[in-house]
Amino acid sequence: MSNKVIFNVDELFISVGIDVGADFSWMSIALPNQQFVGKPYKILHNSMDSLTAAVSKIKEAEELYSLESRIFLESTGIYHYPLFCYLRDKGFNVSVINPIITKNSTNINIRKVHNDRFDSKKAALVGLKPDLKVSLMPSDLALNCRNLCREYYDLMDNRSAYVNKLQGELRMAFPQYLGIFSKVTVNTSLTLLETYTSPAAFIEADRQEIIDAIKSTARFGLTYALNKYNAIIQAANEANEFGYIIDSNIKRIRLYIGFIRKYDEEIKGILGSMHELVDANEATDFVRQIHLIETFKGAGFLSAVSLMGEIGDFSAFSKPKQL
Secondary structure: EEOOOOOOOOOEEEEHHHHHHOOEEEEEEOOOOOOOOOOEEEEEEOOOOHHHHHHHHHHHHHHHHHEEEEEEEEOOOOOOHHHHHHHOOOOOEEEEEHHHHHHOEEEEEOOOOOOHHHHHHHHHHHHOOOOOOEOOOHHHHHHHHHHHHHHHHHHHHHHHHHHHHHHHHHHHHHHHHHOOOOOOOOOHHHHHHHOOOOOOHHHHOOOHHHHHHHHHOOOHHHHHHHHHHHHHHHHHHHHHHHHOHHHHHHHHHHHHHHHHHHHHHHHHHHHHHHHHHHHHOOOOHHHHHHHHHHHOOOOHHHEEEEEHHOOOOOOOOOOOOOO
């Protein structure tokens, strides 16, 4: 989201442009007449001396020209957050700009050199534009929701990758098993595969032992357990005719199940953290907006939190139609 900030043309200030990287950033200082103060300065993120020196350079320029500064950081993933907070806490007026804005500013008079030093110069000149649109920084609550949601979806993607691997192994070693349960990853299915794994192991296992395992995990009663047992044994016998299993297949099936269970555990924990975060902030406008989204048909808790984590706040939109 962007917020249009229009500066008074008579209000002069020093523009500090910072091109943010993972481990270091480049900083350039521009005067209202678009002249630069000194050379671009490299800020090392892991050096307090370097960070302190950057602050000193900005303050020196303010004192020398009797002008306040405004700092503009190009947003780069998550790397600009620590620098943004550091400079903000030092008392500076700090804004974040989308790199697309600086990239599209073709009328800025800088020779076409594509490196971080000159990108910082370009950001400083863009900062002088009176109609510049800056990005809204999310609150800590919104950022926490965003981080948790993104981690949730990342874990789900990784889990899906191991589910696909598990299905791939079964298609080779025990293809008939795949149609027995609604999903191969339901708890009953994974428990049986962890314990027996191969068609031969199912056939050789004690009948009552397998039935009891199905009853205790599925909780659908004896009839369900008997039907599933019969289906598994039939599939195992057919796998002796069509299917090929070696020791490494068994090893990988159990390995993939272990990963899937671990992902399930972490995903459950992430969801729990989301609920705790929302419950602890019920009095905030942000959470009230989450609940408002939940009232829409098809929007559940996860989708509402994900959406609010990304947009930050309804105030990012100047008109209801934009929302």
